[in-house]
Amino acid sequence: MTSPPLQLLLQQLINGLTLGAIYALIALGYTMIYGVIQLINFAHGEVFMVGAYAALTLLLAIADLAASAALPWWVALAGCGFGAMLACGGLGLAIERLAYRPIRHAPRLNALITAIGMSFVLQNAVMLFYGATDRHVPSLIPLVRWNLAGVTVTFMQLIIWIASGLLMIGLHVLVMSTKLGMAMRATAQDLKACALLGVPVDRIIATTFMMGSALAAMGGTLFGLHYGTINFHDGYLMGLKAFTAAVLGGIGNIPGAMLGGLVLGLLEGLGAGYLSAQWKNAFAFVILVLLLLCKPTGLLGERVGDRA
Amino acid sequence: MPSLLDIRGLTKRFGGVLAIEQVTLRIVQGETIGLIGPNGAGKTTLFNCVTGVLRADAGDIWFGREAKTSLLGLAPHQIVECGIARTFQNIRVFSSMSVVENVLMGTYARTHAGLFSAMVLSATARREERWTRDRAMGLLELVGLADHAEEMAGALPFGLQRRLEIARALASEPALLLLDEPAAGLNPVEKQGLLRVVQQLKSQGLTILLIEHDMHVVMPISERVVVLDYGKNIAEGSPEAIQRDPRVIEAYLGTSHM
Amino acid sequence: MNVSRMTRWGLGVLAALALPLINPNPYQLDVLTTSLLYALLALGLNLIVGLTGVLHLGYAAFFAIGAYTAGWLNIHWHVSFWFGLGPAALIAGLCGVGLGVPALRVRGDYLAIVTLGFGEIVRIAFTNLEQWTGGPNGLLGIEHPRLWIPGMGIVDFGVSSAPYYYLVCVITGLVAVLCVRLSRSRVGRAWIAIREDELAASCSGVPVLHLKLLAQGCGGAIAGVAGAIFAAKQGTITPDSFDVILSVMILSMVVLGGLGSIRGAIIGALILGTLPELLRGFEQYRMLVFGVAMIAVMRLRPQGLFGGFQRRISP
Numbered sequence: 111m112t113s114p115p116l117q118l119l120l121q122q123l124i125n126g127l128t129l130g131a132i133y134a135l136i137a138l139g140y141t142m143i144y145g146v147i148q149l150i151n152f153a154h155g156e157v158f159m160v161g162a163y164a165a166l167t168l169l170l171a172i173a174d175l176a177a178s179a180a181l182p183w184w185v186a187l188a189g190c191g192f193g194a195m196l197a198c199g200g201l202g203l204a205i206e207r208l209a210y211r212p213i214r215h216a217p218r219l220n221a222l223i224t225a226i227g228m229s230f231v232l233q234n235a236v237m238l239f240y241g242a243t244d245r246h247v248p249s250l251i252p253l254v255r256w257n258l259a260g261v262t263v264t265f266m267q268l269i270i271w272i273a274s275g276l277l278m279i280g281l282h283v284l285v286m287s288t289k290l291g292m293a294m295r296a297t298a299q300d301l302k303a304c305a306l307l308g309v310p311v312d313r314i315i316a317t318t319f320m321m322g323s324a325l326a327a328m329g330g331t332l333f334g335l336h337y338g339t340i341n342f343h344d345g346y347l348m349g350l351k352a353f354t355a356a357v358l359g360g361i362g363n364i365p366g367a368m369l370g371g372l373v374l375g376l377l378e379g380l381g382a383g384y385l386s387a388q389w390k391n392a393f394a395f396v397i398l399v400l401l402l403l404c405k406p407t408g409l410l411g412e413r414v415g416d417r418a
Numbered sequence: 419m420p421s422l423l424d425i426r427g428l429t430k431r432f433g434g435v436l437a438i439e440q441v442t443l444r445i446v447q448g449e450t451i452g453l454i455g456p457n458g459a460g461k462t463t464l465f466n467c468v469t470g471v472l473r474a475d476a477g478d479i480w481f482g483r484e485a486k487t488s489l490l491g492l493a494p495h496q497i498v499e500c501g502i503a504r505t506f507q508n509i510r511v512f513s514s515m516s517v518v519e520n521v522l523m524g525t526y527a528r529t530h531a532g533l534f535s536a537m538v539l540s541a542t543a544r545r546e547e548r549w550t551r552d553r554a555m556g557l558l559e560l561v562g563l564a565d566h567a568e569e570m571a572g573a574l575p576f577g578l579q580r581r582l583e584i585a586r587a588l589a590s591e592p593a594l595l596l597l598d599e600p601a602a603g604l605n606p607v608e609k610q611g612l613l614r615v616v617q618q619l620k621s622q623g624l625t626i627l628l629i630e631h632d633m634h635v636v637m638p639i640s641e642r643v644v645v646l647d648y649g650k651n652i653a654e655g656s657p658e659a660i661q662r663d664p665r666v667i668e669a670y671l672g673t674s675h676m
Numbered sequence: 677m678n679v680s681r682m683t684r685w686g687l688g689v690l691a692a693l694a695l696p697l698i699n700p701n702p703y704q705l706d707v708l709t710t711s712l713l714y715a716l717l718a719l720g721l722n723l724i725v726g727l728t729g730v731l732h733l734g735y736a737a738f739f740a741i742g743a744y745t746a747g748w749l750n751i752h753w754h755v756s757f758w759f760g761l762g763p764a765a766l767i768a769g770l771c772g773v774g775l776g777v778p779a780l781r782v783r784g785d786y787l788a789i790v791t792l793g794f795g796e797i798v799r800i801a802f803t804n805l806e807q808w809t810g811g812p813n814g815l816l817g818i819e820h821p822r823l824w825i826p827g828m829g830i831v832d833f834g835v836s837s838a839p840y841y842y843l844v845c846v847i848t849g850l851v852a853v854l855c856v857r858l859s860r861s862r863v864g865r866a867w868i869a870i871r872e873d874e875l876a877a878s879c880s881g882v883p884v885l886h887l888k889l890l891a892q893g894c895g896g897a898i899a900g901v902a903g904a905i906f907a908a909k910q911g912t913i914t915p916d917s918f919d920v921i922l923s924v925m926i927l928s929m930v931v932l933g934g935l936g937s938i939r940g941a942i943i944g945a946l947i948l949g950t951l952p953e954l955l956r957g958f959e960q961y962r963m964l965v966f967g968v969a970m971i972a973v974m975r976l977r978p979q980g981l982f983g984g985f986q987r988r989i990s991p
Contacts, residue, residue, distance in 0.1 A: 150785045212975055218784055220974045222731055223931055226924060227970030234964040346920075353789070392800040399793040402786045403778045469879055498881035510876035512869050522862075523869050527881030529862055533890065536861030537854045543861065550862075590881050 117260040119380075126379020127372060128267045128336070131274040134371025135329035136352035138281065138364065139322025145298035145362035146318050147214065152225040153205060155349015156232035157198050157323045161330030162340045163236055165194040166247050173248060183250055190250075191273070191331045195324040202323025206316055229346075237342040244341045247334040270332045277325060278368050285364060294318060298362060347391065351378075354398040360408030369409060422447045422625050423468070423502075423594055424485040428477035430463055437463040438649040440477070443627075445594070447483075450616075450626040452640035452657065454633075456670055460649040461629045462507055465596050469504050470494040481594070499527045503587035504596035507629075509579045511586070513572025517563055520571050520582055521554040524589025557585040561615050577608040584615065595619065597628045601635045609635055633661065645669065692845055696838040705837035709909075711949030712844040713902055718929045718941035719851050720898030725927065726936035726983070727859065728891045729871035730780070731788040733923055734795025738896040740802060740918035742768040742903025747815040747913055748808070757821035757908040764904035765897040772896025776889045795923055802915040814914030821908050833908075840909050847905065848942070851898055855938045858894075867891055868936070921963065928966045931973055934983025943981060 136158050143151045168190040172181065181189075209228050213220055254265040285291035297304045297314045305311045333348070334340045355374040359366025374397070381393050401408075425443040429436070438460035445451050453461050466472040468479055470492050479489040481500055489497055503524070512520050529550055535543035558564045561581040566574060571582060580600055587595060597616075601609050609632070616639050619626065630636050636643060636657060643660040645653040647669040653660060660666055696705055717739060724732045745767045746760035755763075779790045802809045809815065820833040821843070833839040858864045866887050869877040878884050907913050929948050933940025948969070952962045973980055 148785075150789065209971055209975070213978075216974070216978060219725075219729065219731055219935075220978050222785060222788055223927070224971050224974045226733070226927070227967040227974070230924065230963050230967030231971065234961070234967065238960060238964065350789075350792075357786075389800070389804060392797055392804075395793040395796045395800070399790050399797065402782055402790050402793075406782065406786055471875065471879065493883070494875075494878040495881050495883045498879065503881075504879055506876070506879075510873050512872045512876065514872060515865070515868065519865060523865060523877070523880050523882070525881075526862065526866055531862045533858070533863055533894070536858050536863050539857060546862075586880060 120261045122379040126376040128270050130372040130375020131270050132329045132333050133352050133355045133375050134368045135274050135325045137356040137367040137371045139326045140353050140356040141361055141367040142318050142322045146315050149221050153228040153232055156229050156345040158326040158330045158348055159345030161194045161198045161327030162334040164197040165190040165331035166334055168193045191328050194327040194331045198327035199320040199324040202319040203316055206319040244339040247338050250335055266336050351394050357401055358408050360410040360412050362412050363410050366410035421485045424480040426478045429475050430467055431475050436649050443644055447625055448623055450640050452636035452643040453629045455646035459646040465598055470497045498590050501593035503590045503592035505583040505587055505598055507598040511571040511579050511582050516568050517571050518554050518567040521557055521585045521589050524586040525550045527590050557588050561585045577604050594625045599629050601632050696841055702837040705841050707953045709841045709844050711946050712848050714949045715942040715945035716848045716902045717926045718945040719855055720895040721926050722930050722941040723891050724895040725930055727867040728888050733788050733792035735926055736918040736922040737795040737798035738768045738899035739903045741771050742900030743907040743913050746904035747818045747907040750818050761904050765900040768900025769893040769897030772892040773889050776892035780888050799915050799918055816912045818907050818911050925966055928970045931970055932980055934980030937982035940980055940982035
């Protein structure tokens with residue numbers, strides 16, 4: 111049974127928005143890190159992937175508890191999600207401290223090469239530990255779905271929207287209204303000046319990494335629960351797409367990353383309906399390349415200050 | 419007298435800031451002109467516009483015998499080919515290359531050996547290499563750096579790096595040499611050495627435009643001095659007249675800027 | 677060159693040529709051949725990354741273009757390997773320039789991503805354009821090289837190891853010599869100046885964009901030659917062989933050897949190419965090792981084994 115075109119379109123949009131929310135969570139990490147130290151953190155996509163695997167590990171650990179109904183699903187979800195966020199926050203801190211901070215004043219090329227190396231290390235570490243085949247994520251969210259005028263919305267999708275929405279609002283509030291947020295924004299604008307003014311830039315940068323990684327981890331958790339299978343290679347693809355989203359919104363621009371994520375998700379959702387699966391990934395790369403060539407400042411404009 | 423360089427009404431904006439506004443400057447062949455003004459007056463911006471590093475927003479830059487070639491819109495390397503070479507306020511030698519290699523770099527615009535001749539080591543390429551090397555050594559002797567030819571440029575003391583930049587600029591056989599604060603950071607002895615080099619270049623007929631703060635360097639070598647302040651021409655004349663000009667004094671000491 | 681250097685070089689060349697006769701183990705010879713092929717690729721990437729300072733993450737695409745060009749010409753138009761080398765190099769080189777024209781306008785970090793995207797687009801395109809490239813199954817039935825050797829008649833390289841070893845030795849050696857000559861020439865100096873300080877280079881009369889494109893073209897052409905050799909040796913080529921992992925691997929070889937160093941590119945390739953074989957049984961750790969190698973080199977000895985410089989931090 112084929113759905114009428116309008117409903118197909120709406121369905122693609124709904125699906126696209128879901129994917130877009132996850133892109134946004136990952137994109138935020140890229141954009142915040144680029145904002146403070148002007149580095150494309152190639153390893154960020156892998157952090158997302160680690161988050162998915164971390165959530166999976168926790169989920170399997172407490173699976174019995176959840177099943178025996180001693181633990182309601184939403185507690186399990188929160189537990190896995192926050193657990194993954196914690197793990198990846200720590201991972202982000204470690205990466206920054208061990209790999210990036212020592213070479214902060216080295217030429218750009220060196221930092222990029224380090225980031226690539228880090229991405230490979232993470233990817234392969236996970237592959238060696240968890241195996242190269244897809245891993246199945248047990249379903250946690252009750253399989254409820256609603257049908258509104260021929261368009262299906264699942265409970266899982268709702269959860270994704272709510273969770274990512276809350277996190278994004280939280281981040282926005284933090285960045286705009288707290289002292290920490292102000293310090294982050296100032297550091298992104300002019301790191302040298304901040305250092306001279308006594309702002310603890312090392313700590314700010316570390317915090318930025320931590321927060322970006324935590325958001326990616328939640329993205330990974332939701333991703334795993336939504337699609338049901340995860341693979342160590344997911345980080346690479348999702349990472350590149352999320353980076354595209356960050357550039358699309360304007361690198362360094364936090365609301366831009368959120369917008370970029372949603373727009374990219376929508377574009378992909380629409381494209382998926384009309385493009386063959388094989389070309390779908392090429393489509394994402396083409397968007398990325400065209401974007402960087404033609405409008406690298408993105409939709410809402412870059413916010414990159416002076417280099418450290 | 420025919421001009422070599424004719425700048426008319428040159429204007430450059432950075433966002434909302436007018437770096438230079440309607441600047442006019444004429445240089446005649448063989449002249450040395452000093453360009454002075456307080457920090458931020460737009461002197462280096464002017465250099466950057468002339469050498470193609472920046473694109474001016476308005477105005478004209480004419481160059482060449484009878485000033486017929488427009489420099490607007492040309493890339494820096496094309497401007498070098500026309501016959502203008504420069505040095506930089508913050509020294510930009512190629513640190514990891516040797517002193518003589520730095521000067522060899524300057525000959526790029528006047529040499530032709532390409533990919534193919536490089537790979538087959540053709541006789542033409544080898545001859546050209548020898549010729550450019552001899553020329554580079556000659557220039558190093560001129561600036562007094564011949565003994566340091568094979569040293570790493572980055573290892574030279576500051577004053578010598580400045581001279582290296584001049585040698586590199588001269589390597590492209592310019593008709594007009596732009597010097598951006600060549601005496602900055604030099605001690606009095608080094609400044610004397612610099613003056614000697616510039617005097618020699620003048621005696622060879624080179625036209626020079628010089629940005630400099632130290633009037634002891636500007637006075638002996640400049641026929642005329644042009645003064646900029648806040649991006650605009652405020653005075654022009656002989657070095658002695660300029661030193662006494664009340665507008666210039668005010669610009670530097672800033673009674674009205676307080 | 678003085679006598680002692682020539683003697684050393686001469687001995688080295690003799691040793692390299694005599695190796696298959698001393699140790700005819702085909703498997704080991706094959707590993708060495710593959711490493712030397714990587715060395716050829718590393719020499720090409722070194723021109724782009726090491727000499728002009730452009731971080732290129734899609735180098736495998738040019739390898740693929742060369743391989744598919746030579747392979748397609750061989751299968752459809754019966755162009756022999758030897759005559760396929762030229763077109764492979766030319767087309768790959770042109771693609772290098774073609775990519776460079778839009779890409780070099782973009783600033784450093786983004787340029788890296790653009791090259792990455794290009795590499796992936798090429799791979800996906802080769803996977804999906806079944807009509808031209810055979811799709812995921814690739815091109816099959818590419819002929820092995822045939823050479824007339826005095827005293828032996830026409831020799832088909834077949835699947836034996838020694839002929840390919842000699843072939844790759846000679847070609848890699850030749851390219852290495854050309855690269856050395858280039859780096860000491862007017863063009864090579866200009867490339868290094870660009871890497872050091874683009875603005876100063878430009879103001880010294882160096883046409884920066886042209887020379888960067890030239891480097892891209894040369895680098896691409898070298899990868900094209902390597903691709904043609906690879907296609908003829910394997911007989912079958914599939915898109916999977918030309919993924920981003922290969923691009924990163926070649927990059928790590930150049931980084932390890934030292935950016936800009938020709939000797940370094942070859943030795944870096946030999947080390948990282950033979951290492952996985954020495955650690956038999958640890959195959960799966962290969963990519964982990966590459967990653968760690970890159971991080972460690974950047975942290976501890978950014979100039980690599982033989983590189984001697986650090987790029988000026990751009991203002």
